[in-house]
Amino acid sequence: MTSIFTHEFNTPIYKGKTSFNTGLYINGKFVEGSDKNTIDVINPATGKIITKVAEATSKDVDVAVAAAHKAFETTWGLNMGGAGRSRLLAKLAQLMEEHQQELAALEALDNGKTFTWAMDVDTTFAIDTIRYYAGWADKIHGQVVETDERKLSYTRHEPIGVVGQIIPWNFPLLMMSWKLGPALATGNCIVMKPSEFTPLTAIRMSELIHEAGFPPGTFNLLTGYGNTVGAAISSHMKIDKVAFTGSTLVGRKIMEAAAKSNLKDITLELGGKSPNIIFNDADVDQAVNWAAHGIYWNHGQACCAGSRIFVQSGIYDEFLSKFTEKTRSLKVGDPFDLDSYQGPQVSQLQYDRIMEYIQSGKDQGATVHLGGDRVGTEGFYINPTIFTDTTPDMKIVQEEIFGPVGVVIKFEDEEDVIRQANDTVFGLAAAVFSQNITRALTTAHRLKAGTAWVNCVNQLHANVPFGGFKQSGIGRELGEYALHNYTAVKSVQVNLGHVM
Amino acid sequence: MNSTLLSTKAKVCSVPACISTLIATGKITTKVAEATSKDVDIAVDAAQKAFDTTWGLNVGGAGRAKMLGKLAQLMEEHQQELSALESLNNGKTFSWAMNADIPIAIETIRYYAGWADKIHGQVQETDEKKLTYSRHEPIGVVGQIIPWNFPLVMMTWKIGPALATGNCIVMKPSEFTPLTALRMCELIQEAGFPPGVFNLLTGYGSTVGAAIASHMKIEKIAFTGSTLVGRKVMEAAAKSNLKNVTLELGGKNANIICNDADLDQAVSWAVHGSYWNHGQACTAGSRIFVQSGIYDEFLAKFTEKSRALKVGDPFSPDSYQGPQVSKNQFDRIMGFIQSGKDQGATVVLGGDRNGTEGYFINPTIFTDTTPDMKIVQEEIFGPVGVVIKFEDEEDVVQQANDSVFGLAAAVFSQNITRALTIAHRLKAGTVWVNCVNQIHPNVPFGGFKQSGIGRELGEYALANYTAVKAVQVNLGYVM
Numbered sequence: 001m002t003s004i005f006t007h008e009f010n011t012p013i014y015k016g017k018t019s020f021n022t023g024l025y026i027n028g029k030f031v032e033g034s035d036k037n038t039i040d041v042i043n044p045a046t047g048k049i050i051t052k053v054a055e056a057t058s059k060d061v062d063v064a065v066a067a068a069h070k071a072f073e074t075t076w077g078l079n080m081g082g083a084g085r086s087r088l089l090a091k092l093a094q095l096m097e098e099h100q101q102e103l104a105a106l107e108a109l110d111n112g113k114t115f116t117w118a119m120d121v122d123t124t125f126a127i128d129t130i131r132y133y134a135g136w137a138d139k140i141h142g143q144v145v146e147t148d149e150r151k152l153s154y155t156r157h158e159p160i161g162v163v164g165q166i167i168p169w170n171f172p173l174l175m176m177s178w179k180l181g182p183a184l185a186t187g188n189c190i191v192m193k194p195s196e197f198t199p200l201t202a203i204r205m206s207e208l209i210h211e212a213g214f215p216p217g218t219f220n221l222l223t224g225y226g227n228t229v230g231a232a233i234s235s236h237m238k239i240d241k242v243a244f245t246g247s248t249l250v251g252r253k254i255m256e257a258a259a260k261s262n263l264k265d266i267t268l269e270l271g272g273k274s275p276n277i278i279f280n281d282a283d284v285d286q287a288v289n290w291a292a293h294g295i296y297w298n299h300g301q302a303c304c305a306g307s308r309i310f311v312q313s314g315i316y317d318e319f320l321s322k323f324t325e326k327t328r329s330l331k332v333g334d335p336f337d338l339d340s341y342q343g344p345q346v347s348q349l350q351y352d353r354i355m356e357y358i359q360s361g362k363d364q365g366a367t368v369h370l371g372g373d374r375v376g377t378e379g380f381y382i383n384p385t386i387f388t389d390t391t392p393d394m395k396i397v398q399e400e401i402f403g404p405v406g407v408v409i410k411f412e413d414e415e416d417v418i419r420q421a422n423d424t425v426f427g428l429a430a431a432v433f434s435q436n437i438t439r440a441l442t443t444a445h446r447l448k449a450g451t452a453w454v455n456c457v458n459q460l461h462a463n464v465p466f467g468g469f470k471q472s473g474i475g476r477e478l479g480e481y482a483l484h485n486y487t488a489v490k491s492v493q494v495n496l497g498h499v500m
Numbered sequence: 501m502n503s504t505l506l507s508t509k510a511k512v513c514s515v516p517a518c519i520s521t522l523i524a525t526g527k528i529t530t531k532v533a534e535a536t537s538k539d540v541d542i543a544v545d546a547a548q549k550a551f552d553t554t555w556g557l558n559v560g561g562a563g564r565a566k567m568l569g570k571l572a573q574l575m576e577e578h579q580q581e582l583s584a585l586e587s588l589n590n591g592k593t594f595s596w597a598m599n600a601d602i603p604i605a606i607e608t609i610r611y612y613a614g615w616a617d618k619i620h621g622q623v624q625e626t627d628e629k630k631l632t633y634s635r636h637e638p639i640g641v642v643g644q645i646i647p648w649n650f651p652l653v654m655m656t657w658k659i660g661p662a663l664a665t666g667n668c669i670v671m672k673p674s675e676f677t678p679l680t681a682l683r684m685c686e687l688i689q690e691a692g693f694p695p696g697v698f699n700l701l702t703g704y705g706s707t708v709g710a711a712i713a714s715h716m717k718i719e720k721i722a723f724t725g726s727t728l729v730g731r732k733v734m735e736a737a738a739k740s741n742l743k744n745v746t747l748e749l750g751g752k753n754a755n756i757i758c759n760d761a762d763l764d765q766a767v768s769w770a771v772h773g774s775y776w777n778h779g780q781a782c783t784a785g786s787r788i789f790v791q792s793g794i795y796d797e798f799l800a801k802f803t804e805k806s807r808a809l810k811v812g813d814p815f816s817p818d819s820y821q822g823p824q825v826s827k828n829q830f831d832r833i834m835g836f837i838q839s840g841k842d843q844g845a846t847v848v849l850g851g852d853r854n855g856t857e858g859y860f861i862n863p864t865i866f867t868d869t870t871p872d873m874k875i876v877q878e879e880i881f882g883p884v885g886v887v888i889k890f891e892d893e894e895d896v897v898q899q900a901n902d903s904v905f906g907l908a909a910a911v912f913s914q915n916i917t918r919a920l921t922i923a924h925r926l927k928a929g930t931v932w933v934n935c936v937n938q939i940h941p942n943v944p945f946g947g948f949k950q951s952g953i954g955r956e957l958g959e960y961a962l963a964n965y966t967a968v969k970a971v972q973v974n975l976g977y978v979m
Contacts (some may be wrong), residue, residue, distance in 0.1 A: 458975075
């Protein structure tokens with residue numbers, strides 16, 4: 001018997017109620033895990049349990065895959081047609097909009113991000129993403145290729161079939177929409193595993209997906225762990241594609257499992273150590289504000305976080321002083337307080353990891369210019385932290401911290417800073433601040449990153465592609481580009497007269 | 501002809517540092533240098549240097565177009581020589597090499613020369629306080645590993661899109677068939693490609709291939725070959741630097757011939773499907789499903805036609821089929837034929853060696869098979885066709901799709917509804933209707949399921965060799 005989770009929000013910024021089934025969502029029904037185990041979902045602001053949700057096993061993955069295949073062959077795939085898929089996705093976007101505050105509150109409760117950010121960015125962008133892909137659903141075009149008049153040659157961009165999707169805990173609902181949107185628009189059926197740390201909005205979304213009218217089996221949600229459910233999905237012989245967002249370490253395992261099982265297609269969105277280069281001719285005040293947004297947005301838990309801040313020597317002192325002031329002004333507090341900017345990190349595990357990095361910075365001789373410590377005694381709160389006087393080989397300069405820890409590095413020479421910025425195994429994003437058009441764009445073009453921001457950071461749009469160079473990933477999400485990840489190209493050549 | 505590596509100094513060949521290239525009579529043609537993983541490192545460094553200075557975005561599309569155009573022209577001037585070399589090394593007949601392989605190869609290079617200055621990113625509308633665009637940049641240094649069945653054609657499918665989009669290449673041809681690739685190096689140099697842009701390393705899979713697949717400075721690898729090795733390539737990519745991977749692997753392709761087919765044409769095409777290139781084609785129509793109404797007539801005509809194919813010296817004007825490429829392959833195919841006999845299938849034609857010298861196998865037809873037999877399940881890669889009777893359309897589509905492979909398929913029917921509906925339902929990257937094995941440089945090619953990842957040819961191949969970078973320029977948002 002699956003249980004219902006009910007929660008009353010009575011906070012300064014939001015009052016409301018949420019209530020939903022905590023089972024696995026398979027074939028249109030909420031069910032218990034086959035082993036009948038559950039997972040505790042923790043509130044990172046307090047460290048206490050919010051609720052339990054069902055835990056899936058690899059047996060449940062098999063059941064979900066079978067249901068997905070059945071739906072693909074009968075009620076979904078090319079049986080539905082683009083217009084029908086478009087209508088359902090639009091209905092889903094509409095339902096998300098109707099429940100936006102509830103979803104934002106749930107996200108803040110589960111992840112620890114502030115309700116304000118969840119409302120203004122996460123849920124808004126998630127709704128826009130679903131709406132954007134609803135628009136693509138009936139515009140999936142193959143090509144007709146001219147060869148000669150005794151032949152008709154064309155390509156079909158068919159749905160792949162059953163796709164596996166594994167999403168992370170840093171932007172749970174948003175990452176879900178980036179995956180759902182293009183996969184459903186192109187006619188695929190989904191078996192999805194949300195993060196075991198942040199499953200709540202995904203489970204609530206399952207109800208909305210059901211309400212929107214998606215046929216049973218089209219979308220299936222299995223809450224569970226990476227080494228059981230995630231592994232089962234990436235090595236499943238009947239899943240023909242897996243999309244993963246998470247750490248580079250796990251990304252490798254996914255690709256390896258795909259190779260060893262059935263050579264399923266893969267796309268990966270992995271880590272980053274993105275440089276933010278601020279030249280002497282930048283608008284310094286703006287650069288300060290953007291740089292703070294670059295590293296402290298979402299508590300530093302963003303794959304594209306501008307964690308290496310290179311500041312040219314002419315403005316270094318002014319920048320550092322203003323940046324420190326700005327950072328000091330960021331309010332760390334309860335996600336549901338009216339004026340909180342930054343809530344807790346998502347879990348004990350992440351908290352420990354970040355504090356270890358901070359310690360390594362201290363041990364390796366960097367200067368803690370600001371912060372570097374916990375806030376309060378309850379919940380996983382860390383003060384926005386600035387390190388200076390680093391050397392390139394330090395862990396805090398090389399490795400992805402995924403916390404509110406920025407490293408500020410002085411530079412002199414343009415050529416050298418571009419070399420330093422590119423000297424990393426990662427290549428997810430980068431930013432340049434300069435008012436000179438030639439310098440700004442030339443630098444942007446030379447940076448080895450999938451996204452280069454000029455005079456801004458962390459700007460994302462549903463129609464603009466996103467993804468990594470090098471070990472930051474394989475493939476592109478968002479935009480028209482994402483459709484390619486979820487379609488199988490079939491060439492059909494009809495002989496109209498060639499005689500053998 | 502200079503049998504050395506392109507971007508390293510000339511090596512004097514001596515055993516054991518050489519690979520002996522055999523031809524189908526089993527005699528040595530020549531020796532070529534053998535590369536090691538150290539040579540891969542040198543080549544990658546040269547390629548990276550070229551990418552940063554004389555190639556990549558330093559040349560520009562028009563420049564790349566011109567050089568590719570020149571290469572196509574040089575290939576055309578040397579077409580007969582290339583055909584003869586291909587035939588000598590691979591065993592395919594000189595006629596097929598002249599009429600199919602080399603023309604397709606030249607057309608492919610010419611096709612991609614045309615794309616080189618048409619690599620377009622997008623400009624996306626967000627709002628007027630921002631300029632948002634995507635660049636389709638070359639990836640950098642790409643690794644390419646090509647097979648022995650269509651050596652020159654496979655080389656062009658790889659270098660065409662890779663060079664057109666501005667990448668530098670480290671390529672390993674098959675150790676069985678390196679000769680046309682080596683000759684091409686000289687043409688590539690003559691065409692004016694800067695040093696380091698293209699590098700060819702003759703060597704073995706377990707050394708050079710493995711070094712390329714796991715190289716930390718190669719950002720993308722493209723492989724054509726067996727599914728077994730394809731897995732290793734993808735695994736190595738995952739364990740090293742998560743390089744992008746495209747794979748063109750095996751097939752066990754269904755050829756479905758319905759009662760309402762043009763029977764004589766179906767027979768001729770089925771012969772082409774099974775025996776072209778001695779069955780050494782990933783697209784070989786190796787499972788021939790014939791509807792019961794025409795089965796007997798089809799089998800009789802198909803047998804006659806197959807019997808009439810002349811197996812002989814590749815340089816004899818009337819040979820249709822030469823030897824298989826190597827002893828290894830010969831043994832493998834004979835092993836499958838034996839398994840067919842052991843498992844109880846009927847040999848209607850062939851099933852034996854042709855002659856006593858060289859790796860010649862007679863065109864072979866099996867009937868009376870069951871779905872679980874090895875000759876029905878596994879890719880044989882030889883001149884062996886399996887003919888299967890069917891009754892029911894639904895059932896034959898299900899049988900055709902019941903394979904881990906999904907590379908190609910064919911349907912023969914004169915009924916427009918039946919022909920296209922079946923074509924659309926077949927789980928394969930290419931479906932031919934009333935023809936088989938038709939390849940065009942502008943039509944994408946690739947596999948569903950375990951037949952591969954990604955698409956080659958056409959506009960589609962450009963995506964394999966470009967890295968998308970989104971640039972967002974703030975023109976007015978105040979933070």
